[in-house]
Amino acid sequence: MKRSNRLVILTEFFMENPRKHIQLPFFVDLCETTKSSISEDLDIIDNVFKTQGLGYLERTTGAGGGVKYIPEISLEKSSQFIEELRKELQDASRILPGGYLYMSDILGNPKLVREIGRIFASRFSKLDIDVVVTVATKGIPLAYAVASFLEVPVVIVRRDPKVTEGSSVSINYVSGSSRKIQTMVLPKRSLKEGSNVCIIDDFMKAGGTINGMISLLSEFNAHVKAIGVLAEADDEEEERIVTNYTSLIKITDLDLIHKKIEVLAGNFLEDVL
């Protein structure tokens, strides 16, 4: 097979299989060529990926050696994306009763969701995450986007125990905004004991929901390695109970009466400055 064809096949393969360890003989067969040609192809692809801020190819030598595509996004591209999102969200018509923000159009756009996933996955790339955990419903697409770049499964915590999932562990927690006692459930067979977990959600006020997830996950002896939320909002009535998190967007000044809103970049960018 000619180099030009090989480069298309290999690039497509890496895009569809992030973080998958591949031994070179697999590519030698796939492309009907020699090991040294594949090796040169990988150099070209690695170089372009790096130049374009798309990540890199991680190569290992020796027995069982091979190559793995680690997707990343450059800080420059992340900042640019966050800035566009910030402008988009800073629109008074998005204010909803109760001090919420209408974000369903953003969360309903697979392309934007995928970019958000890429940004979080890039930040959490070296944390040896085993599984991404979210709570139904709105965080689900974000969780899948993050997981697809980390090449790990998603586990969904539910607020209603469904009969279809077998035996489960549940906890009660106090919701920050409504002050009500709520329930969270996770089927027993859905999460291995001692997993390294990344929690993803769309929105965080005081952090009651995420704190509930942390409690539930401790029942599975999970290690919460990272917490990513798309948007955080100050809750004047309550102090934040979750502190170690990464947010892309921060809503600081939501004024229901005067229909005004201020949207800033989240701590994602602060952390690296």
Added chain:
Amino acid sequence: MKRSNRLVILTEFFMENPRKHIQLPFFVDLCETTKSSISEDLDIIDNVFKTQGLGYLERTTGAGGGVKYIPEISLEKSSQFIEELRKELQDASRILPGGYLYMSDILGNPKLVREIGRIFASRFSKLDIDVVVTVATKGIPLAYAVASFLEVPVVIVRRDPKVTEGSSVSINYVSGSSRKIQTMVLPKRSLKEGSNVCIIDDFMKAGGTINGMISLLSEFNAHVKAIGVLAEADDEEEERIVTNYTSLIKITDLDLIHKKIEVLAGNFLEDVL
């Protein structure tokens, strides 16, 4: 820029931007090259995509002309995937009380979910779908996977009205399995009148839930162009009320007492034979 580098950049771009119409000058700038070079690159990529069963590049000429990547998956690859899924699901330990099947591990795997999305999107490719609609919770990842290949947004019907979404339309429907009256809600601003809709869900028994979605969507004057379900199951007590759907998997013989199950390929493959 050299051809080898251009091919990596262009392939990556098409993978990340399915169905996006791009005029050639964009690529000329991106790759710092000439229009005729880009044109040759596109020939190479189109050719590899077709040979590998990944879809094709749709090119239009004249003013405003350009190129668009239409992702598809070959029938051969689809059949192979469905056969593997069928074997995986035909496992008696998956049987849950109530005649349900444990599929959370499949639905929690972003790679598998993406493949399922690619298969449905490929089948529904020419239907001019404007939006993918699903109902919370389990169908959500599948809906996003389908939508990402069709380059359209996702709208999620909820069973509980959430305060955070503004005014909404709701309907009551009778659930096939529980015979209970249930509610479905869709925020008014989430769906444009007269949209071409593709309904996606994970599981269908008698079809009460999907029928409920159809009723709700008729309130928005939507045109239901396609219905895709991952798995359908016979419900002995009830006749199916939804008939025009596409399923990948069919569960025919779920025997709770003897812990036996039979899983067949769905009508996806029948339709083309």
